[in-house]
Amino acid sequence: SYELTQPPSVSVSPGQTATITCSGERLGYRFTNWYQQKTGQPPMVIIYEDGVRPSGIPARFSASSFGNTATLTIAGTPPTDEAIYFCQVWDSSTAVFGGGTKLTVL
């Protein structure tokens, strides 16, 4: 079965740029989606199709994918972006999630 690997945690200072990676075999050949989950809330899509932001998602969120790695970038990270971020792809019509990355803003 297909697997996605994310770093368990990333720290960033307020106002700086946060980068979260997601790795999988030939990941660049699949579309990667990214979800943000704040404490006590369900996940929310912030990026789909590798780098498209749904309506209402701030422009500070961007993403790209190439080779075996997809990357989520948050520019000028505010404290309110502290959350867990998951990447997700489809494998034989089933959804596969990465292990999640806890973003700490301090």
Place this chain on the structure above:
Amino acid sequence: GHLVESGGGLVRPGGSLRLSCADSGFTLTAEWMHWVRQVPGKTLVWVSRINVDETTRTYADSVKGRFTISRDNARRTVDLQMSSLTVDDTAVYYCVREYCSGASCYFDLWGQGTLVTVSS
């Protein structure tokens, strides 16, 4: 659209539970509806999906043969019947809508989740 799950609770190993997801808008005319679970503090795990006319149902290997997904488009509900539950099924269960834009599909609407605890 607004999804609301119900039916979670405490159940003993080997027991059964039926989860239900109700739609307050027009969400459940969506082609595909899914259940995704999450052990608190852990990652998300896809469980099952069903298409709009119930002709295709797919399950994760870990629940195949024990869980059954169904939907009632007239009542705008999606259910997950769970049986032969084990402690490994303990999780928050989310009802999720799949949305497709062109060639890309993603989960665009999530319920708040319902907690299932399997314990003796």
